[in-house]
Amino acid sequence: MPEPILEIDALEVSYGPIRALRGCSLAVAAGETVVVVGANGAGKTTLLRAISNVLPHAAGEVRFAGQPTRGQRADQLARAGLLQVPEGRGIIARLSVAENLQLAWAMRPGNSTFAQACLPVFERFPRLQERLNQRAGSMSGGEQQMLALARAIICPPRVLLVDEPSLGLSPVMVSEVFSVLRAFRAAGVTILLVEQNVRQALGIADRAYVLRQGSIVAEGSGSSMLADPAMLRYYLGST
Amino acid sequence: MIQDHLFFAGINILLAWSVYIILLSGSLSFANGAFMAMGAYAAGVLTVKFGLPLIPALALAAIGTGLAGAVLAAPALRTRGVYLIMVTTGITFCVQVLLENLDYVGGVGGLGGMSGATLWHVYGLVALVGAGLWFLSRSHLQRMLDAIREDEQVAAALGINALYLKILCFGAGAALAALAGGLFAHYMAFIRPEHFGVLVSVYVVLYAVFGGVNNLWGPMLGAVALTLLPELIRGLASWRPLVFGTVIVIMLLVRPDGLLPWRSLTLRGRQR
Numbered sequence: 001m002p003e004p005i006l007e008i009d010a011l012e013v014s015y016g017p018i019r020a021l022r023g024c025s026l027a028v029a030a031g032e033t034v035v036v037v038g039a040n041g042a043g044k045t046t047l048l049r050a051i052s053n054v055l056p057h058a059a060g061e062v063r064f065a066g067q068p069t070r071g072q073r074a075d076q077l078a079r080a081g082l083l084q085v086p087e088g089r090g091i092i093a094r095l096s097v098a099e100n101l102q103l104a105w106a107m108r109p110g111n112s113t114f115a116q117a118c119l120p121v122f123e124r125f126p127r128l129q130e131r132l133n134q135r136a137g138s139m140s141g142g143e144q145q146m147l148a149l150a151r152a153i154i155c156p157p158r159v160l161l162v163d164e165p166s167l168g169l170s171p172v173m174v175s176e177v178f179s180v181l182r183a184f185r186a187a188g189v190t191i192l193l194v195e196q197n198v199r200q201a202l203g204i205a206d207r208a209y210v211l212r213q214g215s216i217v218a219e220g221s222g223s224s225m226l227a228d229p230a231m232l233r234y235y236l237g238s239t
Numbered sequence: 240m241i242q243d244h245l246f247f248a249g250i251n252i253l254l255a256w257s258v259y260i261i262l263l264s265g266s267l268s269f270a271n272g273a274f275m276a277m278g279a280y281a282a283g284v285l286t287v288k289f290g291l292p293l294i295p296a297l298a299l300a301a302i303g304t305g306l307a308g309a310v311l312a313a314p315a316l317r318t319r320g321v322y323l324i325m326v327t328t329g330i331t332f333c334v335q336v337l338l339e340n341l342d343y344v345g346g347v348g349g350l351g352g353m354s355g356a357t358l359w360h361v362y363g364l365v366a367l368v369g370a371g372l373w374f375l376s377r378s379h380l381q382r383m384l385d386a387i388r389e390d391e392q393v394a395a396a397l398g399i400n401a402l403y404l405k406i407l408c409f410g411a412g413a414a415l416a417a418l419a420g421g422l423f424a425h426y427m428a429f430i431r432p433e434h435f436g437v438l439v440s441v442y443v444v445l446y447a448v449f450g451g452v453n454n455l456w457g458p459m460l461g462a463v464a465l466t467l468l469p470e471l472i473r474g475l476a477s478w479r480p481l482v483f484g485t486v487i488v489i490m491l492l493v494r495p496d497g498l499l500p501w502r503s504l505t506l507r508g509r510q511r
Contacts, residue, residue: 049392054392074392074396075399078395086393090393090396092385092390094385095382095385102382104397107398151397
């Protein structure tokens, strides 16, 4: 495995007396798509929030591009290229679609105009162009998730963290979301995805980890995990 | 008499906007009565004891109070929701008691000798601040504040430093409340700590919420309506506060988003 761009080393996070992460370690190499699967409450969202420094870590270390992230604010990490698409759409519902895209455009490193930056977005998501002046919160859940993912096109991240993008979506929209992630992967974007939808998620994974009660309990390639339903059933209850 | 009403309506517009500015970043402040007091006393001391002209005194008072507001905001903004309301209410109590015990500014007896504030000053400032808020509502900064107000985690993911912008808004709101306080002091000629009790902080929040906090016209309308309403029902004598309170309760039941609930004129214009 080449030099990892994101390393998580014995990470621990607590909510008061409750230990949500108990010494989690994993690594993501540049260009790789890594998936963390786990049941409800396993600590998946906590893991992503701790990586992006939205939550403080009690112990352990996160290294992004070789540098420990301790002491950096979440917005600094985001501008450095550690882009998070939070659970539950990750958009600003009261703003229009265009304003949401503008917020992402404002933090891009280059100096393209807004119209230029939007071209590849509209190519990928024509629906967003149609709804440019509509309130983002009035779109369907799937369209909102597309808008959240469009940020990664406007402002290409060094690592894209995606939290449960299929949550609450119709099966058709779930496939749509995963085809977008597959396209990102093909374009060489480094992705760390946490998902409950195990089958779909493992289908796009180069490597996968199983998170259970705050600890990593299994690791392997996406395809080998998919081929071992007994193991998945054991760790996740059912698939 | 008419001039008094116009003057206080103008002061209350400025105060309602000072709450609105802080609310833009999602924080509800019950400390603006305290910031008004700090501005009133600071400007009063500067003109009466140091002989400064009115405008420089107001500017210095606003800068000082704005900085004090930002310094207080840094720890206060670690709390949210009801807890932030309690912290900011506490600030109002503290400032009032502090002023009552500061002999230099007259203690409970108050500070006198200020003069020179006119309607022109107040409405000039209303026009200036209104124009500033209008430009803000069309700016990228307002979009960032909208993001913070809705979801700080998403805002952080968009590279927005939420704490910095919240402190900035708190300082700006404090400075505006101080300007209103300074003008108030130089119109009243005599001020006492009891003019700036916790009720003032509650009232100015009420102006903003009554009018609606989704655009800059709401707080303005709310301030004017709630300043003039008690005068319109003057004939009811001692029943006035009851009617006043009832109107507010009914209004917030019927139109919980205030008199002018739409988000902003600018977005409405662009939404076609």
